[in-house]
Structures are given as structure tokens and as C-alpha cells.
Amino acid sequence: MALGALSGGVVGFSLGLVGGGGSILAVPLMVYLVGVSSPHVAIGTSALAVAANAASGLLQHARERTVRWRCGLVYAAAGIVGAFGGSTLGKSVDGHKLLFLFALLMLVVGALMLRGRRNQGTPGVQCTRTNAPKVLGYGFGTGAFSGFFGIGGGFLIVPGLMAATDMAMINAVGTSLVAVTAFGLTTAANYAFSGLVDWVLAGTFIVGGVIGGFFGTRLAKRLSGGGQLKTVFAVLIFVVAIYMLWRSWSAM
Template identity: 60%
Template structure:
């Protein structure tokens, strides 16, 4: 679909930039962009396509953050492995829900998470914990719940994974961003494969999205490293982005939801 090339590349660039900058926001941006900017008609196809694109962009950004030393591998692997099981279960349930209803619930979830991200953090009161058995167990429990939400709404889940990793381990924001990308990619892959098995992925648009996302991701990662010294800067950027997109999603889906 040649008419979609420009919007798809630009939208993918924005998604990649978000993933590189804050470790999330990829799919909560990708699904609305595919529907309202690129012009994908069916919500379930937008969800499946965005999951595939975000998967590739997340793994590409993971490489950059790993080179910068921002990844806590043990916690990242536990979160990704357990959360992927939750994502498979959640995406199976999500396919059974009406597309417009799913988008409306998605918008509500975004508002809640945006509010949580704005809460002030007392980082000094919660130092980073050792990645021992207890920490890994807590991380695994949180990962499964996060993975289910990720799969249900067809999102990479970074905007849930980043605060979840901080809650479970006490790691600094920049490390949570880098570590989250392994889980974002894994969750997205589980969701994408599930949707692709039902024919709910637009492959040409996904490729265009990925191409734009690689470039955007490099720029986002560079900016994240520059802003990491500011304790709440990344949180505020992310929360603001969530509120804007949530308002638009709710506006576009409310009518169909109420009918």
C-alpha cells in the first residue's frame, strides 16, 4: 500500500523514538497511529501489526542500551520469560473481545498508568536490591500479571514493565528502561505470533513501521542517556505522552463502545 509509506515511516519513527527514550509507549502509540494516521481499518489488525513492529524495534533498542550498560540481565530475563507466558494467555483472551471495546478499555488503562507515573518517587528510600531468589520471585509474579495485560491489550507493555521493574528491584530508571526492552520484545513477539496465526497482521505496513522505528530508536536512546541524571524528567515525558494519546483513543472509540 504505497499511500501508507510516508505515514507508516513517520509513525514508526515516533514509536521507535519512544521505545529508545522511555522503554515503552511503543504499542500504546503504534495502535492508534496505525488506525488514525496510517489508515488500518480493523482494530485487531492494527494491534497485531503494531505488536510485530514493536517487537523488532524493542530488540534493536535493547542492543543499544546493552552497549551503554543499562541492562540488568538477570532480572530482565526472568521478567521476559515469565511475562511472555502471561502475554500468550492475555492475547488469546483479547482476540475474543470486540475491537472498539478493547480500544476503549485500553484508553482507560492508559489514564490510570499515566497518573501512577506522575507520583513522586522516593528513590533514596528504596535502594536497588540484589538479584537474589526472593527478588527474582517477586519479579516473576509481577511479570506474569504485566504480561497478561500486555497481551490482552496488544501492547509491548513497556509503560507497565518499567514501573514494575522499579517496584520489584529498586533499580534506577535508566536501567529499568534498558532492561524492560527484552520483555517488551518478548511480549510483543508472543502477541504478534498469536495474531499472525489468525491472519491479523498487515506485513507490508509492519515492515515500513520497523524501518522508521530503527532510526527513531537510535535518537531516543541517545536522548535517554542524556536525560537519565534528571530523576523525574523521563517519567513526566512519558506520563504526558500517555495522557494525550489516551484522550484521543477514548474520543475515537467512545461512540462505538456506547453503541
Template identity: 60%
Template sequence: MLQHVLAIASGSLVGFTLGLIGGGGSILAVPLLVYVVGVSSPHVAIGTSAIAVAASAAANLAGHARARTVKWGCALVFAVSGMAGAAIGAQVGKMVDGARLLSLFGALMVVVGVLMLRPRKSAGDPDVKLTAETRATLLPWLIGGGVVVGALSGFFGIGGGFLIVPGLIGATAMPLINAIGSSLVSVTAFGATTAASYAWSGLVDWPLAFLFIAGGALGGFAGTRLARHLAGHKHALTRVFSGIVIVVGLYVIARSVTG
């Protein structure tokens, strides 16, 4: 019973984070499942989190879509390109020792978090769209970025939002709030692809996944509302995004090294 309560509470935190920064769901979900809920296998934690995060991301996507923060053309190309990469990455990830996988995962989080803190020359182009005029410029970056991020997402068993957000910004120069909303399309697609691979290998705890999903629906609503509020304050959302990624990354490294 306690494990069920912890799973719902952890799912709420994951959903809140997804709504707030468009990623970080699996970043938090995997450590929470291992260190709080008590899942003994990192691979089962990865598979279970992929199911839960894909569902939570889909729910949060609806909120961002209503707020009109999703750049659908760019988001869909990035997501479709990344699904093939996610499938390949998931197969490779299952062959890597669980503790080593968590350690590498944490290191990647810290690097991405630090890079996101670098000052940008502008706030981004809020009018960017994938059109007949822009596709020659945008498509190569969106497709290439999607494949690379998808492969990393599948390898680490994550939705990949903390990689997708900077990936979308780098490919299109869209503002952070639009990258967050748009990233949820890829988080849903990558998570579902990774989850299918792990489920096929029997590496999913389905009861815990459903509890995580229920908790995520509760937390996601609050996270989406806060994201829209912080978007009006210069640099606030970027700092929250980077801070969460760096802190959790350091924690994951410390726990995986100390056992």
C-alpha cells in the first residue's frame, strides 16, 4: 500500500515537471522508481517510466495545445524522425549494465543543463513555422536533430524532453516556451517507442505504470499553468529548466556511483 502511495506521489511530481519544462519526466521518474518506490531493476524502472511518461506527456500536450505554444509542423517532423532513432537506442540500452546506464544518464543531464544556461543572443523567433519557404533550411536540422535525440532517448529509456527542448531551439530558434510545448509531441512518441521495446522484453511493471499515470495527470495541470506564468519573466523558465536538470543529474551520478 505504501508503495502505491509513493508511486502516485512520484507520478504527480513527474507530471508537474513535464507540464512545467516539457521534459524531465523520465529524468525524475527513473530515480524515483528506483530510490523512492523501490523498483530493484534499473531496466524495469526505465521501461515502466517510459509508459508512464508517454501517457503524462500526451496529457500535458493537450494543455500546451490549448495555450497555442505548440509549433506543430516542426514538432511532428522532429518526432517522426526521432522514432527510428529511439527504437535503435532502446535495443542498445538494454544491453548496457543498469548502474552504468544511470551514471551515463546523469552525466548527460549535467552537460545539457549547463549548456542551456549559456546566454542566447535573442529570445527566439516566435513566428517560426515549417513552410514551403522555410523547409529547405529547417528540415535538415529538424530531421538530423530528431534522429540523434531519439537515439539518445531510446538508449537512456527516457522521453527525452530535456534533450528535445534544446534540440528544437537549435534547429529552429523558436522561443523556449514554444520548444517546451512542441517537445511534448516528441516526448510522447519517443516514450511510446521505448516503452514498446521494453514491454516486448517483459521489462515493465504495469500496476506501477498505471499509478504513475494517474499521479501525472494531477501534477501536469499545475505544471502547465506555472510554465505559462514563468514564460512572462525573462530567463526565469530557462533557469528553472537548467537547475532541475543539473541537480537531478548530480543526484543520479552520486547514487549510481555509491550504489
């Protein structure tokens, strides 16, 4: 239980800080630290915990007025459709291979974030008829990936929102939590229907995550200037991806 709460705190802190780190960390923490034997149970449980922790982080970012609600809702609506299809397909793939593919995808995203870390985005950007098709397209694609890999998808949503609208990183982090919550709940419901959610562990994770999210959101506000937040985001992705590649390769 203590390891579950500690892991939840790390996930919540990361969600509040970079929007997507919690999604990246939840599955490997459950498998490699807490000791959940089934990768699919870890995926289903983490999806529920991440969704709840993302909702908590969203409230805190909303108080800081960093959330672009229209963009988040449009992105989430398209992504829910993709998440349902992706999670259905993901349940039929070997769990360790799923984690290996997940890690490879993380490396690609981390490299793209580092490459564009000096781009500060457009302050005050909103979703309009002009960029709505791109927001819908990125939302659907991100939802499919997040459902397939069993994650909230924030590490894909943040760069997706920035690519579709050119919004600033701090706004993408806050706005991403709308979609992270929606994607996580969709994926968790699909896995729960198949009995692949550990409810007690999820509850422990959520309690720790609410506390961690409070501190993560505060630090994100301090790092939002310059490219520090993007650099933190990318480094987190690289570290976890390399570790997951090593562990999942050994298990296959």
C-alpha cells in the first residue's frame, strides 16, 4: 500500500508539472515497483488512477487560468473515439511487447520536444474554425495511441496541442489534462469490463496523486518561462523510456 501511495504521488506530481509524465510513469511503476504481475492489469489500473489524478490536476491548473477549455473539449471528444478502438486492440497484444513499443514511441516524442524547446508558442491562442480540423485529427490519433498503450496519453496530447494550435507549453499542459481525464476513463472502463482493474491499488494511487499534483502544478508555473518546462518533459521521457526498453526486452 505504501509503495502504491508513493507511486501515486510521483504520478500526480508529474501530471501537474508536465501534463503527460504521470501517464508515462504509472504503468512502469505498477509493474516494476509495486509488483503487479500482469501488464494488462497494470495498464487498466493505471488508466483509472491517471484519469482521477489528471482531474485533480486540472482543477488546480484551472485556478491558475492555464486551461484552454474549448481546445481541450474538442481534443477530448475526438480522442475518446480513438481511445475506445485503441484499447480494444491493445488487450489482444502481448503485454511485454506493448510496453516495449510504448518505450520506442516515447523516445521519438522526447526527441521532437527537445528539437522545438525554444519555440514559446502563441500567447492567448484559442481553437477556431481554422485550426479545428487539426485539433480533431491530432485528438483522434492521440486517443488511439493512448488507448492502445493503456495510458492517459498526456505525453502525446501536450505536443499534439502545441502542433495543432501553437499554444504555449504551460497552456498545453493545463489543457491536456481535460483529454487525459477523458482518455483514461475510456480506457479504464474498457479494461474494467474485462476484469483488468485492481480497485484497491487504484484508490491508493489516487490519494497519493492528489497530493503530488498540488506540488507539481506549482512548480510548472515557475518553470513556464523559457524552455525549461519542455526540457524537463523531454528528459523525463528519455529516462523512463530507456528503463522500460531494458526491462521489457529482458521479459520477452
